Amino acid sequence: MESVGTEAANMGEREFKSCDRDDVSHLSLDIGGSLIKMVYFSSGSSSPSDDQKDSYLNDGTNTSIGTSNYNGLREKLHFLKFETSKIDECIKFISSKHLRYYGSLNPGGQDNKNLASEDNIIKATGGGAFKFADLFKEKLGIVLDKVDEMSCLVAGANFLLKAVNHEAFTYMDGRKDYVQINHKDLYPYLLVNVGSGVSMIKVDGDNEFERVSGTSVGGGTFWGLGRLLTKCQSFDELLELSRQGNNRVIDMLVGDIYGGTDYSKIGLTSTTIASSFGRAISANKELDDYRPEDVARSLLRMISNNIGQIAYLNALRFGLKRIIFGGFFIRGHAYTMDTISVAVDFWSKGEAKALFLRHEGFLGALGAFMNYEKNGFTDITHQFMEQSCEIAQDLVCKDEDL
Numbered sequence: 594m595e596s597v598g599t600e601a602a603n604m605g606e607r608e609f610k611s612c613d614r615d616d617v618s619h620l621s622l623d624i625g626g627s628l629i630k631m632v633y634f635s636s637g638s639s640s641p642s643d644d645q646k647d648s649y650l651n652d653g654t655n656t657s658i659g660t661s662n663y664n665g666l667r668e669k670l671h672f673l674k675f676e677t678s679k680i681d682e683c684i685k686f687i688s689s690k691h692l693r694y695y696g697s698l699n700p701g702g703q704d705n706k707n708l709a710s711e712d713n714i715i716k717a718t719g720g721g722a723f724k725f726a727d728l729f730k731e732k733l734g735i736v737l738d739k740v741d742e743m744s745c746l747v748a749g750a751n752f753l754l755k756a757v758n759h760e761a762f763t764y765m766d767g768r769k770d771y772v773q774i775n776h777k778d779l780y781p782y783l784l785v786n787v788g789s790g791v792s793m794i795k796v797d798g799d800n801e802f803e804r805v806s807g808t809s810v811g812g813g814t815f816w817g818l819g820r821l822l823t824k825c826q827s828f829d830e831l832l833e834l835s836r837q838g839n840n841r842v843i844d845m846l847v848g849d850i851y852g853g854t855d856y857s858k859i860g861l862t863s864t865t866i867a868s869s870f871g872r873a874i875s876a877n878k879e880l881d882d883y884r885p886e887d888v889a890r891s892l893l894r895m896i897s898n899n900i901g902q903i904a905y906l907n908a909l910r911f912g913l914k915r916i917i918f919g920g921f922f923i924r925g926h927a928y929t930m931d932t933i934s935v936a937v938d939f940w941s942k943g944e945a946k947a948l949f950l951r952h953e954g955f956l957g958a959l960g961a962f963m964n965y966e967k968n969g970f971t972d973i974t975h976q977f978m979e980q981s982c983e984i985a986q987d988l989v990c991k992d993e994d995l
């Protein structure tokens with residue numbers, strides 16, 4: 594994949610130098626069970642070649658996008674992620690930057706610019722905003738201004754759906770179709786955020802929502818079980834394995850039970866999975882006898898199917914036709930999206946649609962970012978997002994899989 598002005602998670606592999614100290618403003622964090630997501634603006638007089646020197650190893654999701662020239666400065670909107678277990682890298686990264694705008698704990702009051710370090714405040718959401726509050730204070734002198742996780746997810750999703758062209762798309766049979774949603778016809782919808790765990794939120798308006806369900810079988814389950822079963826070292830490796838695997842080796846299909854025929858009376862074809870991992874019970878085989886690729890494939894299919902099905906059932910509960918999937922589990926991965934789409938289509942008999950988002954993993958961080966409302970900041974963000982989507986269409990959505 595191409596890389597333009599990217600910054601990556603592998604912060605441990607390089608030391609920060611003084612030339613990294615771009616002016617950074619409006620930094621927000623979403624600190625989840627698996628990943629820390631960060632959004633910020635930077636400005637500097639750096640030329641593109643300086644940017645090249647400044648770029649970190651790119652893992653395909655850390656991206657700086659939307660460059661524009663204001664007062665001779667190059668401004669950019671950045672999206673980064675770090676593993677939560679490596680929070681020190683995130684802290685090191687922030688300390689290497691020159692934070693020139695901090696938020697205020699009092700939204701109606703004066704902004705706290707260049708305050709003494711113990712008064713510096715950044716917007717943060719996710720469980721880690723609570724868990725790591727003392728660490729940020731101790732290491733960086735930064736107070737995390739906690740913003741509710743569900744309201745950030747909803748604010749981030751609403752913003753993207755309203756402000757960014759070509760943000761939402763359907764994905765079926767290897768085909769990606771962008772969907773332009775009429776703002777007046779956006780609500781209600783079901784937002785399914787697939788992070789470590791899964792939250793399902795019925796969204797009825799700008800700040801009107803209810804978390805109607807959730808499941809602990811989510812991205813953490815895929816990555817956790819997948820790591821144990823395949824011994825792979827990274828999430829991307831696990832996804833890549835799954836891409837090469839064949840789930841029929843391990844899953845028990847309707848045809849396995851029905852002697853190769855469909856069970857058409859109840860609408861099941863012979864190739865429908867009757868029991869995920871079901872073949873592993875009868876075969877006289879141990880884990881080592883299965884290819885990690887096939888294990889990864891069955892696991893991804895099982896979890897994606899399950900999420901698609903629960904999402905559909907919740908949509909049915911409330912009569913919702915649109916189900917929007919976010920969270921870093923999706924990762925623009927073709928097979929994940931395909932499986933979820935097929936599950937929603939199958940169970941709803943084509944009535945409900947699964948939609949995916951190009952900025953899928955950054956809903957919470959963007960929602961926290963939207964809390965910096967001062968001076969029409971939302972409009973600036975909007976402008977950047979529009980530009981960036983034109984400039985870097987392929988960067989954030991990781992189109993190599995599509």
Ligand SMILES: Nc1ncnc2c1ncn2[C@@H]1O[C@H](COP(=O)(O)OP(=O)(O)OP(=O)(O)O)[C@@H](O)[C@H]1O
Nearest residue numbers: 625626627628788789790812813816828920921922
């Ligand atoms: N590089 C990666 N490292 C680890 N997990 C990844 C990576 N890329 C994608 N994932 C997947 O994304 C999931 C985390 O997604 P996300 O960041 O949206 O949730 P989270 O905020 O960490 O979790 P929660 O909201 O439940 O606290 C992981 O559990 C894993 O399935």
Ligand SMILES: CC(C)(CO)[C@@H](O)C(=O)NCCC(=O)O
Nearest residue numbers: 720789790791792806807808809
């Ligand atoms: C606990 C949160 C909200 C943290 O992001 C998430 O991981 C989640 O929604 N888990 C599923 C919990 C449940 O509803 O069973």
